[in-house]
Amino acid sequence: MNLEMKKILVTGAAGFIGFHLCEMLVKQGAFVLGLDNINAYYDINLKYSRLRQLGIEEERASVYNQEVESTLYDCFRFVKMDLQNREELPKLFDKHQFTHVINLAAQAGVRYSIENPSIYIDSNIVGFSNIIECAKMHSIEHFIYASSSSVYWLTENIPFSTSQNVDSPVSLYAATKKSNELIAHTYSHLFQMKTTGLRFFTVYGPWGRPDMAMFLFTNAIVKDEEIKVFNNGNLD
Numbered sequence: 001m002n003l004e005m006k007k008i009l010v011t012g013a014a015g016f017i018g019f020h021l022c023e024m025l026v027k028q029g030a031f032v033l034g035l036d037n038i039n040a041y042y043d044i045n046l047k048y049s050r051l052r053q054l055g056i057e058e059e060r061a062s063v064y065n066q067e068v069e070s071t072l073y074d075c076f077r078f079v080k081m082d083l084q085n086r087e088e089l090p091k092l093f094d095k096h097q098f099t100h101v102i103n104l105a106a107q108a109g110v111r112y113s114i115e116n117p118s119i120y121i122d123s124n125i126v127g128f129s130n131i132i133e134c135a136k137m138h139s140i141e142h143f144i145y146a147s148s149s150s151v152y153w154l155t156e157n158i159p160f161s162t163s164q165n166v167d168s169p170v171s172l173y174a175a176t177k178k179s180n181e182l183i184a185h186t187y188s189h190l191f192q193m194k195t196t197g198l199r200f201f202t203v204y205g206p207w208g209r210p211d212m213a214m215f216l217f218t219n220a221i222v223k224d225e226e227i228k229v230f231n232n233g234n235l236d
Helices: 016-027 044-053 088-096 117-137 172-191 213-222
Strands: 007-011 031-036 076-080 100-103 142-148 195-200
Touching: 007 016, 007 088, 016 031, 016 044, 031 088, 088 117, 100 117, 117 142, 117 172, 142 172, 172 195
Parallel strands: 007 031, 007 100, 031 076, 100 142, 142 195
Antiparallel strands: none
8 A cells, every 4th residue: 555645643643552653654655643632541751752753842742632743754743632522523534634544542451440430431432433433424445443352351262363252341441442343343334434443462562551561560670579460360
């Protein structure tokens, strides 16, 4: 695919996966608009540091609903925005006429969903519904979105398969991701939209999320602290 002809909206652009994806796409010649609400689930300084690698300075990126041009890439823009914003989000689609949407924005974390369920409903269901509706209204070529391996948790068949039944999520986070899959399936059926959901497993690497096991374990080892193990180490 010739990316030089594509205009791509990437949500969750200040996140670990989104940041790397934006960098790859712009280096291959695509026009990319990155969107993120920079929430404080983990240190926002890390998110702004990622954006700086894309030529977006914190002072300009911290203002809601203001599109910012990159100082490093002519074909990259960033906007701080909530997907729940039904007034501003459609304006982006009207302005840019995206060919593709890659929706990586979501409230992450399984355990956090037990403590703060409303955040997951707002971000992962309301926000998802808003952006896929905008994608439908503008007849985008392909809608790609992040699901999660968490939908497999009560599945006993190993290795996992996309054909397995995953109708019994054991966390609200997993339930919201399964709902995304159902919504996308419905849009594909009703409106002939091309949609692809990616069930990410643990993703880690440079600029990764500090709440992931790899970083938590490493930090504890460096500080000579005990490693926190959940469920007494039982991963069955």
